[in-house]
Amino acid sequence: MNRSGNQLFDRYFTQHTMREVFSDQGRVQGMLDFEAALANAEATVGAIPTDVVADIVAACDASLYDFDALAVAIGDAGNSAIPLVKALGKQVATRNPTAERYVHMGATSQDAMDSGLVLQLRSAIGLLEQALGNLAEALAQQAQRHANVPMAGRTWLQQATPVTLGAKIAGWLGAVTRHRQRLKELKSRVLCVQFGGASGSLAALGDMAFPIAEALAKELKLNLPDQPWHTQRDRLVEFASLLGLIAGSLGKIGRDVSLLMQTETGEVFEPAAAGKGGSSTMPHKRNPVGAAVMIAAATRAPGLVATLLSAMPQEHERSLGLWHAEWETLPELCCLVSGSLQQALAVIPGLEVDAERMAHNLALTQGLVLAEAVSIALAGRVGRDRAHQLIEQCCRRAVDQGQPLRVIMGADPAVSEQLSPQALDNLLDPTRYLGQSRRWVKRAVADHQAFNLR
Numbered sequence: 001m002n003r004s005g006n007q008l009f010d011r012y013f014t015q016h017t018m019r020e021v022f023s024d025q026g027r028v029q030g031m032l033d034f035e036a037a038l039a040n041a042e043a044t045v046g047a048i049p050t051d052v053v054a055d056i057v058a059a060c061d062a063s064l065y066d067f068d069a070l071a072v073a074i075g076d077a078g079n080s081a082i083p084l085v086k087a088l089g090k091q092v093a094t095r096n097p098t099a100e101r102y103v104h105m106g107a108t109s110q111d112a113m114d115s116g117l118v119l120q121l122r123s124a125i126g127l128l129e130q131a132l133g134n135l136a137e138a139l140a141q142q143a144q145r146h147a148n149v150p151m152a153g154r155t156w157l158q159q160a161t162p163v164t165l166g167a168k169i170a171g172w173l174g175a176v177t178r179h180r181q182r183l184k185e186l187k188s189r190v191l192c193v194q195f196g197g198a199s200g201s202l203a204a205l206g207d208m209a210f211p212i213a214e215a216l217a218k219e220l221k222l223n224l225p226d227q228p229w230h231t232q233r234d235r236l237v238e239f240a241s242l243l244g245l246i247a248g249s250l251g252k253i254g255r256d257v258s259l260l261m262q263t264e265t266g267e268v269f270e271p272a273a274a275g276k277g278g279s280s281t282m283p284h285k286r287n288p289v290g291a292a293v294m295i296a297a298a299t300r301a302p303g304l305v306a307t308l309l310s311a312m313p314q315e316h317e318r319s320l321g322l323w324h325a326e327w328e329t330l331p332e333l334c335c336l337v338s339g340s341l342q343q344a345l346a347v348i349p350g351l352e353v354d355a356e357r358m359a360h361n362l363a364l365t366q367g368l369v370l371a372e373a374v375s376i377a378l379a380g381r382v383g384r385d386r387a388h389q390l391i392e393q394c395c396r397r398a399v400d401q402g403q404p405l406r407v408i409m410g411a412d413p414a415v416s417e418q419l420s421p422q423a424l425d426n427l428l429d430p431t432r433y434l435g436q437s438r439r440w441v442k443r444a445v446a447d448h449q450a451f452n453l454r
Helices: 007-013 016-021 024-044 050-058 067-077 081-095 109-145 165-190 203-220 234-260 289-310 322-350 355-362 368-382 384-401 405-410 421-427 437-452
Strands: 150-155 158-164
Touching (some): 007 322, 016 024, 024 067, 024 081, 024 109, 024 203, 050 081, 067 081, 081 109, 109 165, 158 165, 165 234, 368 384, 384 405, 405 421
16 A cells, blocks of 8 residues: 555544545546546447447546556646546557547547546535434434533633533534535536536537537436536535535534533543543543544635635636646545544544533532523513612622622622522522523424435
């Protein structure tokens, strides 16, 4: 196995099957699949003899080609299709010299490269759909499992009012479900054949051009677009933008999990495993290694998406340099997102939850996180501004004196005369101030399940 390149980090940051899709083998085979389908399509409409197709198709096998020689030739040719088509012609000629005349007929290099890329993207989308579906199911199960587990909500990294762990996870699930919907919606726009010939007119094929294009799309099981898209890159950039969104949402999960794993918080943990998350010097460490990949991918993805956005204003009918900027960028983005999904799938199903620590952390402020609940109840009796002022003063005294908020409010006549001891106890019970948290779980899970039925 070739151990050059980024093999040391690849398994950590990339799903193995996604890297196979975008390997040299995958790239070359995609272009060869286009060439085989083109020969079949042209024979179907009578543009080339049917008896040459078998020899062309037989030569469209990536294992027959020397990738090192292709790499060298690309340096002179300027793209991967030119030397590959030459090599293909030679392979065909050894089988049938007559058949070699019909290789790549009427097509241009970008047709082979873009259509080959789209075939790779189809495989990539399949992997993404599977991983997102599995992650959504794991999130749905965890959201339901922890729907009633109170924890401190946090805003600006400070404790706010109580939420539930299930509601937090339901937020993650909602984003994943929306990304699954987006991925389904854009497939018809992304999975389109590229076939335009030299300048997009297919003039070399004469009156047979459009029938060949239709037959080619059918052979490849791709959509036939309204016209070639050699320098209209919105299809690919739409997909790249979605990959950026997915990376960002997974980064959000990673960020939340890593913060909840902090020593001072200690509420939720990545599943433990031998050798996972350790330190080279500190035996006690349990690092959020999965979350790190999700955060790293979310950090790297925007730059890759920006590169593809920057490459959109391509010149005339074939771009110089801007098209070239896409070649490694989009595959790397796919691989990054696949790695983030891989880590999310390793983390979410086995999340370790410490509900006792959540309850302990909720009690750290000695009732301050429930001040809003008391203020709202008191507002109905003394007015909003007066209630807010009274409870704010109670909170300050509680902090200054190091006393529970319940003690301070019970001793304040302006509060205790309006709210009974039982009312104050109820208002300061975090399990009674969870709002619509349970409903949010049910809705997120219902949306997930409804998508699965479509």
